[in-house]
Amino acid sequence: MTRAFHDFAATLGYADIPEAARAVLRRSFLDTMGVAAVASTTQMADIARRTAIALYGAGTQGAARILMDGTPVSPVGAAMAGAFTIDSVDAHDGSSPCKGHAGSAVFPSLLALADMKKGLDGADFMTLLAIAYEVSYRAGLVQHATCADYHTSGAWTAVGVATAVARGLECTGEEIRHAAGIGEYHGPRSQMMRCIDHPTMLRDGVGWGAPSGLTAAFLAKAGFTGAPALTCEAAPAFWEDLGDKWRLVEDTHYKPYPCCRWAHPSMDAAADLMQAHALHHSQIAGVEIRTFHNATRLAGYRPATPDEFAYSIAFPVAAMIVRGQVGVPELAEETLRDPDVLRISTATQLIDDDHFTAISQGKRWAEVTLVLKDGQRHTSAPRTPRGDRDMPLSDAEISQKFHLFADPVLGRHRSEEIEDHCGAFDSLSSAGFARLLDLTLTNADEQKPAARRYARNIVAS
Template sequence: MTNTFQTIAKFALNRRVQDFPDSALEAAALMLLDTMGITIGSGPMQAGQIARDSAVALYGAGDPGLSARMLFDGRKVSVAGAAYAAATQTDNLDGHDGYNPTKGHIGVAVVPALAALAETVADFSGPEALATVTIGYEIAGRAGISLHDTVSDYHTSGAWNALGVVAVAARLRGLSAEQMRQAMGIAEYHGPRSQMMREIANPTMLHDGSGWGALVGVSSAVLAEKGFTGAPAITIEADEVAHHWRDLGSFWQMENQYVKPYPICRWAHAAIDATRALMREYGLSHQDIAAIQVNTFHESACLFQGMPDDTSKAQYSLPFAVATMVAHGRIGVEHITGAGLSDPLVAAIVDRISVAETARHSDRFPQSRVADVVMTLTDGRELASGDVHARGGPEAPMDRDEVIAKFMEFATPPLGVSRAAAIRDAVLGLQSPDAKFSDLGALIHDAADNR
């Protein structure tokens, strides 16, 4: 067992709740709330329905001790199936949090795993829930950075957030350090090392692989608990990645996640925000705009062009996102589903948008997502935004009230105001020493149409 893994095991299995900074636990509560809002908002969408029905068909639990109710559904499946269904559902509404250095998302797998695993263990405190979420984020984030630093392909989040899920499972289910080590090795070996740019080029319900990350992470922990073994995880134990783990417990990635203002791929957000800023500053409407030139980083320029014909393409389309902001002044679920996909005003604006890669923006990726926009107005004026950071991250953060308001925006349509507000209050209340996870658990399993 390497020194790096011993450090990780102590952090995940033995660190006391009181040893986590309050600021990290506060961030964990907000990220838990934000992720839960997207889980709720994505529930009626086709991908979520398919994921839940498939979990029932494929991932039933023969062992009652390893079964769990699916979030906002209520049907029981295996604990791995419940984590898979919620993570896949959440992944298909691209509004969940992320971390710039990993080029991906953590909460989308960690939060569904926490909720599923909580069904298999005795109740635990609210602060313990937030500490466990933090552990998942800290370990998944560093595993992602280690993977990106040591391989040539750009892999989806499921390839590495599975290791954060293992950490969550190991802490909640009381695995030994050796069992956790084996589970990490199993999860890394079987993690979905799917190639992200293939999905960017051809957007589908595959999204960022996080459903499989959750499935693999939980399954690996159960396998290791039963005695299955796996080769050591090289993103943790290889010498060349040791430096990525040295700040574990001193630098809190938990406090540096970004929150998405829009349910659109993060790579499009800087261009959306630059467009939004110009329109607000000059009091513009779509009728004032003749053309928009978007200058962005390479990965962003690779996003889907033209008018999308399904919600997956809509969430991975930069011109469509910018056009929607121009047309409606916001981007909600209704704009990326149903009639929003054939909005004639948005389609007309898409035709006025050009996208180009700009070297200075590419040079700052993945640490930053920056773009600039040049608008040509119908009166002949030209307006330049200058370089704009995507809102919601450390460079341009959303405040606490904005994150809470976003949750209510996404959670209210499926659940109604009273149930959404009760979940909001329960999540934020987990910081109280007297809180129990069951305070939240009692609210998140009944089907969404139980209003």
């Protein structure tokens, strides 16, 4: 290992972060806050908030406000509630090579730290984000390469969160090393395919990965030992270029749709076929989706809950065919009962393709055939989803998505101020960054009650 991960975390400065990495983190800040806004209206977020308030008082360390809510609790409670909130709408950034998500754990944890600690400026926060993302992604790659089971993002983000929060607490390199070990050991080794096969609010495990990592950092600061973190120290090949090559630049993707990434190439293919052949959904007799093995386990022909919708493939593809979009309105309960969508969803066949399974390592492949009532068949070329680095969403598309999610909850004025701040957050003074904290952590009911009620009705579960 040319540079130990804990030395990297202890010594990284803002000037060491390349502009390409800074640009990704600015995008992720905006994208994640849009998801957090609409997600704050869900039942899952409400349960997490109420539980954090009931169980995680501020204590003696200092309070942190719950994301998009404002209630002061402990930093651990704020991280837990915030991570569950973001994870309740599956539209946040991710990493296909890691088969998961970092931002949904990293942002609520570091925002909680910043709110508790006070005085951080934008460059400070950017540095912590860079550490958290980079360590999370590399720990995730190691875990997938060395563990037989497919664990949720909560397992490896606990390591990244622990490392970055320990740096934020001004831990030494050795204390950071112990924080990572504690976070890894106590992080949730939850089985992702269990939630694919039986979708519930457990989702991607970040609701426990975030507070586990944050707690690990505080323990290490107090002298608790836990090194080594095997994901950081037992597979040096994954860490040799740390600080030279940035995984967060190479691997971060953004979602145009609020559902599992594995469904996205099929949704894109279906949308393109409908447009290319000027089709109406009434012409469709059935759909054939040829894709990789794990995606075929996203059944969900008749999802009954938002969780089942998030981890389905046939239903979102059918919604795309019928409505031409899968956005906030498609999260509404009545969409799950739409007869046109249900007709096509139940007429969809998922085909487990060995070739797509073999090549879906770091990418997600699918091919879609639309079978028409007159017997015609229209088949797409094999494809991967929009939002990856080779087919990135534009800045305009990221902004459009943010406002689609945030405006009904926060109001246009507040959303625009968040966008302005996120677009250059690393240049903010401590006072400017404190304002961004207020914008993202303030109770939205007080800011825009009518709009928030409207959004809550849209995504009511």
